[in-house]
Amino acid sequence: MYIPKPFEESRPEVLHAFIRQHPLATLVINDAEGLAADHIPLLLRAEAGPSGKLLGHVARSNPLWQKAGDGIPCLLVFHGIDGYISPNGYASKQETGKVVPTWNYEVVHVHGKVRAIDDPAALMELLQALTQAHEADQPAPWKIADAPPDYIERLLQAIVGIEVEIERIAGKAKLSQNQPASNQQSLVNALQGRDDRASQAMAKAIQERGGAQA
Numbered sequence: 001m002y003i004p005k006p007f008e009e010s011r012p013e014v015l016h017a018f019i020r021q022h023p024l025a026t027l028v029i030n031d032a033e034g035l036a037a038d039h040i041p042l043l044l045r046a047e048a049g050p051s052g053k054l055l056g057h058v059a060r061s062n063p064l065w066q067k068a069g070d071g072i073p074c075l076l077v078f079h080g081i082d083g084y085i086s087p088n089g090y091a092s093k094q095e096t097g098k099v100v101p102t103w104n105y106e107v108v109h110v111h112g113k114v115r116a117i118d119d120p121a122a123l124m125e126l127l128q129a130l131t132q133a134h135e136a137d138q139p140a141p142w143k144i145a146d147a148p149p150d151y152i153e154r155l156l157q158a159i160v161g162i163e164v165e166i167e168r169i170a171g172k173a174k175l176s177q178n179q180p181a182s183n184q185q186s187l188v189n190a191l192q193g194r195d196d197r198a199s200q201a202m203a204k205a206i207q208e209r210g211g212a213q214a
Contacts, residue, residue: 082105
């Protein structure tokens, strides 16, 4: 991934927090049949191994786990906020006209090796951890034990776990940091003037990364 210096994010704690906030990964492998991509929510265990691990599961009918076997190289892409940026939001548009449209976005790339985990006990432990992580903000968190045991057993037999050992991780946050402070501020003002959630979220992200004020 090409990362100009103003957009680089390399702090492990920030990258890990991003993955936890945006757990749905695009997992890409390249095998004898060519490139293949799957979209899988993953659980980060930052303390596991030298650089951490990511865990999830796929349907047993998905050929990914058989291709992965004991481990094959993969690329994981985690997407955050993104959106079109119009030149109309820049203060310098009225001053010089030297502005063009762009697209702001956040993304984290993880390189590693994916392997299959076809072990019922390990898979149940993973499902418990995934459930606890994603149900944490519910008023009454759902638990696996809430479903009939025979139903869970049948579903358990229909999935296979996957594990990615992280080898390299890189983040890119392209959020108008390359614009002068006056353009950042005017862009935030323009976005805040819109009533959709995406614009409000983008305004907040630009404020957090740049010099714009609330």
